[in-house]
Amino acid sequence: MVDQWSRVVFICLPLFFFLFGHTFEQQFLVSRQERLALLQLRSSLGLRAKDWPIKSDPCTSWAGIQCSNGRVTGINISGFRRTRRGSQNPQFSVDALQNLTLLSSFNASHFRLPGSIPDWLGLQLASLQLLDLRSCLINGAIPFTLGNLSSLVELHLSNNNLTGVVPSSLGQLFGLSVLDLSQNLLTGSIPATFAALGNLTLLDMSLNFLSGVIPPGIGTLSGLRFLNLSGNSLSSTIPAQLGDLSSLVELDLGFNSLSGSVPAELGGLGSLQRMVLWNNFLSGPLPVNLFPPLTRLQFVVLSHNAFIGEFPEVLWSIPSLRFLDVSVNNFTGVMPSVSSIANGTVALFNISQNLFYGILTPVITTFGFIDISGNYFDGPVPIYARGNTSLSRNCLRNVTNQRTRTDCAAFYADRGLVFDNFGEPNVTQPPHPPPQSDNKSHKLVIILASVLGGIGLIGFLVVIIVLLFVCMRKRDTTNQRGNGVGPVPAGEIPDPGVSLNFSTLGDAFTYQQILQATGELNDANLIKHGHSGDLFCGRLEGGIPVIIKKIDLQSSVKKEAYMLELELFSKVSHPRFVPLLGHCLENENEKFLVYKHMPNGDLSSALFKKTNPDDDSLQSLDWITRLKIAIGAAEGLTYLHHECTPPLVHRDVQASSILLDDRYEVRLGSLSEVCAQEGDSHQSRITRLLRLPQTSDQGVSGSANTTCAYDVYCFGKVLLELVTGKLGISSSTDPTTKEWLEATLPYISIYDKELVTNIVDPSLIIDEDLLEEVWAMAIVARSCLNPKPARRPLMRYILKALENPLKVVREEQTSSARLRTTSSRGSWNAALFGSWRHSSSDVVATSAAMTSHKGEGPSSFKQSGTTGSQGSGQNGEGNGHSSSTRRQSKDIFPEPLDEQDPERLHED
DSSP states (O other): OHHHHHHHHHHHHHHHIIIIIHHHHHTSOOOHHHHHHHHHHHHHHTBOTTTSOTTSOHHHHSTTEEEETTEEEEEEOTTOOBOHHHHHSOOOOOGGGGGOTTOOEEEOTTSOOOBOOOTTHHHHOTTOOEEEOTTSOBEEEOOGGGGGOTTOOEEEOOSSEEESBOOGGGGGOTTOOEEEOOSSOOBSOOOGGGGGOTTOOEEEOOSSOOOSOOOGGGGGOTTOOEEEOOSSOOOSOOOGGGGGOTTOOEEEOOSSOOEEOOOGGGGGOTTOOEEEOOSSEEEEOOOTTSSTTOTTOOEEEOOSSEEEEEOOGGGGOOTTOOEEEOOSSEEEEOOOOGGGSOSSOEEEEEOOSSEEEEOOOGGGGGEEEEEOTTSEEEEOOOGGGSSSEEOOSSEETTOSSOOOHHHHHHHHHHTTOOOOGGGSOSSOOOOOOOOHHHHHHHHHHHHHHHHHHHHHHHHHHHHHHHHHHHHHHHHHTSOOOSOOOOOOOTTOOOOHHHHSOGGGSOEEOOHHHHHHHTTTTOGGGEEEEOSSSEEEEEEOTTSOEEEEEEEETTSHHHHHHHHHHHHHHHHOOOTTBOOEEEEEOOSSSEEEEEEEOOTTOBHHHHSEEOOBTTBOSOEEOOHHHHHHHHHHHHHHHHIIIIISSSOEEOOOOSGGGEEEOTTOOEEEOOGGGOEEOOOHHHHHHHHHHHTOOOOTTOOTTSOSSOSHHHHHHHHHHHHHHHHHOOTTSTTOOSHHHHHHHHHHGGGOOSSBSGGGGGTSOTTOOOOHHHHHHHHHHHHHHHHHTOSSGGGSOOHHHHHHHHHSHHHHHSOOOSTTSOBOOTTOTTSHHHHHHTTTTTOHHHHHHHHHHHHHHTTOOSOOOOOOOOOOOTTTOOTTOOOOOOOSBOOOOSSOOBOOTTOOOOOOOOOO
């Protein structure tokens, strides 16, 4: 028996070592030279012992180390943190990699490596297949020697500070599948040698300063799926050879200087899902056979070009389409009938600033949001077009902000069409005279009304003159602090060369530079007609994208606004204002202001957009970003209201005035309307004496928009846009918007969290903690929208509430917290809620809403295990009570102990 077991062991033991011993051997690093190389790399990069413990085996215990047969084959330090000493002087110090001869992947993305890529990297690492250096702060040129890495499959160098030209040697990397050089400072042209990269599936060279033409040879890369060359200065035409890229899923050539027509050969892109050609100089009609084969299109942007002719009818009916923007062109045509539209809904459809005409058809109901402004649609506005539809600057009946009758009539007459004439007869006929007796009675009424009205007017004027005289005497005795930045008195508009300090107003550009940057002020670069001037997108020498405002001094209003804006920039400065890069003042009748370009546009366009390159569906901004934007805008307005003397009023607070940089940091625009706040203390006395009603659109002084209270009201509408996702609320004052506000505000109650779920943007995915922040922002918005301007909170209190949203809706649990009642006028919480907490109208509206709608909201909230929000600023704060209904008590809201502001709210 023993002999039999011995035989079994003798036979199985070699097999055991063969099967398992090989595995054990792979788990440990066997090369002493490679261990020393890793230790040297650990020291030169300043890696922490937590990630690479010195006494442990690298293959078994070091994070990001991959081994095979006891040799190092992969290193991943993506997102690692350096030691304190290493972070003091970070460098691109990776010389030790030369001793890792079998290294096939090196990933250091999002790890700081300031410095240039060493030339030896392309000579010593012959086995390298993956090199990922995204977001590493690398500078200098791309080494020509990288072309020797014949095994390379993926090369990621995006979001760095690389300069110089793209080396043509990269065209020798025949096995390359992914090449990402985007978001750098590269110049020169795209190498023609890239046509040899037959295995390439992704080529991204966007957001550089490349010039020249698009190499036609790129059309031979049959396996290419993603091609992004946007944000450069590429010129000439779109190569017809690109139509041979049958596997292409995404084509982005936007924001270049491409000209000519779109080649019909692009119709061969049968797999294309995303086409972006915006902000070029493309012209002519679109080929009739371009879009019918593109049945998979989901995202099409052709805006800001010079396309003409009939709008391609097939674009109305592509079944997979979710986002279409053809604005700022010269397309024409009518809306089709519903029968020609495929099933499905386009989330956003923008045909604004074109030449469309005719009546509105029910096709609008197939779109989530549609912008048809700046066209020539006429006729009545049906009920189904009164939702998420922008209708301004058309020829529609009973809608504000439309084109003039002369403009509309001329457009339709030039095309031999019949104009609706705003619902009135086209031929004016004299009215039938009324009976004689009626004429006499009408005359008598008019005479009596005139006499009584004249007497009343005289009495009213006398009272006004007396009160103004008293107020002016009091104002003269008031000690004025600081330098005001307000309207320049009539007749005293300063000469720019005398009164303004131009050393603080950026660079002085020549008129020729302005023309070159905007393509001779081409309409294709026109963004919009602003109230203070026309806005153009352009590029300075070197490819720097800018926004240029053209001011026509033939208008005295624009002249004053332009001088006030320059005066504002010369006297005040804040990081929340859009940067002024310079100006061009050499023309007598035209002036130009040059601003920094904001990559994410404004809030109205950024709230819903495509954010994931692998997912072409339209997505909305997440809650953390929305809260960040609200806080940023509040910081800018707080500076104007409370840190400038006298206080400054923005007067144009809306989503389109909140500009967003590449990190979604807020930069306030539309600064041409900023003026000093009127003397609200005296004016409110006049208002009280005369018993003038203060509506929701009036400021404290009774003036429409010259008080800080007006800014607060407008900011409240911006907050509601962020909460509800309903676009256009902050920019509209029409009856439809007011009706929407009246229907929405009852769902905002400080006593019931669940009510707000009826109005929250359905696209937001939020857990319970984030829902409390949404609830808090809604409460702040409602406080801002108080119909009495004097009871709206100050902007500094609004900022404090947005920075501490959970304190708005949660009770303080610690007994040491000091609680204040609503009568505590110096606290930010009391300022927000003291005006309407116990309002009978609030209680009635809330009770009605709770009775009829509680628990029936359209929004669904993702329940997760998260315990807080990165956007709340409440680190370490507990969840508080979980009940959705708050205790109805005066002593509810905890106040910051350091908040002793002497400024008081006005009372009626």
